[in-house]
Amino acid sequence: MIQREFNDVINKTRSLLNQNDEWRNRYEGYALKITKNLDFIKSVRESFRQWHPLTVYLNTTSAQNAKKTVVFDLRYYGQTVARLTGHESGKHKLSTKGLEKNNLRDFDCDIQLNGVDWVGSEAAEFRKYFKHRKGPRKAENNSGNEEHRLESMWLTELLKKGGKALPHTKAVEIGKVRFPMPTPVSASNHKSVKYSGVHGGGIDIFARTGTGGVNTYLCIMELKDENVKSEPPKDALKQSIAYATFIRELLRSEGGRQWWTLFGFNGEIPKQLILYAACVMPSSSCNDYSFKEMTLDIDEDVIKLHYIYFVEKDNMITEIDTSLKWA
DNA sequence: ACGTTCCATAGTAGCAGGCG
DNA sequence: CGCCTGCTACTATGGAACGT
Numbered sequence: 001m002i003q004r005e006f007n008d009v010i011n012k013t014r015s016l017l018n019q020n021d022e023w024r025n026r027y028e029g030y031a032l033k034i035t036k037n038l039d040f041i042k043s044v045r046e047s048f049r050q051w052h053p054l055t056v057y058l059n060t061t062s063a064q065n066a067k068k069t070v071v072f073d074l075r076y077y078g079q080t081v082a083r084l085t086g087h088e089s090g091k092h093k094l095s096t097k098g099l100e101k102n103n104l105r106d107f108d109c110d111i112q113l114n115g116v117d118w119v120g121s122e123a124a125e126f127r128k129y130f131k132h133r134k135g136p137r138k139a140e141n142n143s144g145n146e147e148h149r150l151e152s153m154w155l156t157e158l159l160k161k162g163g164k165a166l167p168h169t170k171a172v173e174i175g176k177v178r179f180p181m182p183t184p185v186s187a188s189n190h191k192s193v194k195y196s197g198v199h200g201g202g203i204d205i206f207a208r209t210g211t212g213g214v215n216t217y218l219c220i221m222e223l224k225d226e227n228v229k230s231e232p233p234k235d236a237l238k239q240s241i242a243y244a245t246f247i248r249e250l251l252r253s254e255g256g257r258q259w260w261t262l263f264g265f266n267g268e269i270p271k272q273l274i275l276y277a278a279c280v281m282p283s284s285s286c287n288d289y290s291f292k293e294m295t296l297d298i299d300e301d302v303i304k305l306h307y308i309y310f311v312e313k314d315n316m317i318t319e320i321d322t323s324l325k326w327a
Numbered sequence: 328a329c330g331t332t333c334c335a336t337a338g339t340a341g342c343a344g345g346c347g
Numbered sequence: 348c349g350c351c352t353g354c355t356a357c358t359a360t361g362g363a364a365c366g367t
Contacts, residue, residue: 049341049356128343161334161357168333168364211364212332266331 002234006296006305009193009238013185013245014298016195023184023197028255030060034174035258037066041175044070044086048118051127053077055152056084058177072177077136077315078148079106082126084118092118094126106137106145136315146225147204153315154205154223154280165317166308166324169209169219172263181206187242203243208264209276209324218263219276219324220244221308227284233307234288236279241296244277244303252301271300276324278306283321292323 017023041063050056057073057080058066065071074082074094081103085093093115096103103109109129116122136149155178157164158171173179184200187193204223210216222240224231250259251269260269287309294305311319 046357051342052355124343131343161336164334170333208332210332211334211366213330213364213366215365216332264332 002290003294003296005234006238006241006291006294009187009241010245010296010298010303012193013187013242014249016185016193017246017249020184020195020197024253024255026184026198027250027259028253030064031255031258031262033064034060034262037063037070038175038262040088041066041070041177044088044092045072045176047086047090048084048092051131054081054127054130055156056177058174058179060179060182063174063179075152076107076130076133077145078150078152079137079145081107081109081130082113085115094118094123096126107133109133147223149315150225150312151204151223153312153317154221157317158205158207165310165320166209166322168211169207169324170264172206172208172218174262179206183243183246185242185246187239193242201239201243203247205280206263214270216265217274217276217304218247219278219306220247221278221280223280225282227281227286227309229286232286232288233279233281234291236281237277237291237305237307240277240279241303241305244275245298248273248275248298248301248303273301275301275303276306277303278308278322278324280308280310283309283311283319287321289323 041058054074054076057075059073062071068088070086072084072086073080074084081099082094082096094113095115096113100112111126111129113122113126137145155171158166158169172181181203182200183203184195184197185193186196186201188201203220205221207219207221208216209219220240220243222236224236227233250256251273256269289307291305296303306323308324309321310317
């Protein structure tokens with residue numbers, strides 16, 4: 001029975017998280033530091049504009065270190081092409097250090113920036129280059145990047161102001177910046193979850209879904225760039241269930257209350273926490289609907305399973321087949 | 328009816344590009 | 348360089364949708 005396989009993932013993940021509990025203090029520290037820096041991060045983010053098609057990301061390390069300056073990643077089709085260092089003074093700097101090789105290889109971009117002014121002509125030149133460049137990476141070395149592209153496309157979709165493909169679903173951000181949520185477990189090999197400490201896997205797409213109040217749930221989505229027999233939806237789901245299990249344990253841990261706020265909620269954590277775990281995959285003949293409405297228990301809390309099968313053209317979502325009730 | 332969160336729409340401000 | 352114009356990221360506001 002497939003439900004048993006899913007429950008095994010939960011039990012395995014919980015047991016790993018109990019055997020290795022270094023993550024508890026570590027993640028509590030993350031939440032404390034990030035919360036402390038949050039206003040600064042937000043103020044820097046609001047002090048400059050995001051230039052389409054470049055998008056701004058913030059990682060955990062940078063969020064923790066963001067006291068006087070904050071480093072954002074600037075990504076193009078999901079790939080980092082530059083770093084923006086925001087300063088209290090508003091004099092932000094742009095640098096391509098360490099990224100030049102791939103920028104040239106993947107995007108034919110030979111512009112090298114060494115901490116130039118964000119408002120200066122060199123930075124403008126750089127933005128302009130990507131603004132006018134058409135399409136993602138050059139095809140000959142695009143292997144491995146497809147998932148990044150789709151992830152970025154989905155985040156853009158879920159952060160749109162209106163007319164989004166998946167209504168009432170919004171990506172979780174930190175200080176109004178895209179934030180890849182880390183975990184201490186690796187679940188990318190669907191056959192076995194393992195504990196990986198600081199080198200754990202990240203949640204592909206982390207969102208809130210619902211219309212407000214107790215009717216809004218965190219949704220842990222695992223994105224795949226293919227939907228084929230060898231890597232079917234249920235394997236992606238197992239991955240999202242493992243990460244959802246971590247989020248459940250995190251929210252029930254010492255630092256849980258602060259994470260709840262960082263994730264975008266004002267109130268207390270509900271007595272019964274409901275988390276959604278979903279696979280996000282291109283629609284194909286392998287679409288699986290068998291786990292629709294399936295609910296898995298973690299003590300008093302639950303994980304509800306969902307699917308999101310989509311059709312995409314030119315980096316835009318054109319069709320959606322989902323169990324999320326808002327679509 | 329209230330509280331919460333997301334959505335739609337209109338208005339604002341800052342950038343890019345064109346032109347002299 | 349400075350001015351104008353169109354475009355777009357962002358903000359503000361009011362409303363919708365849900366459970367309690």
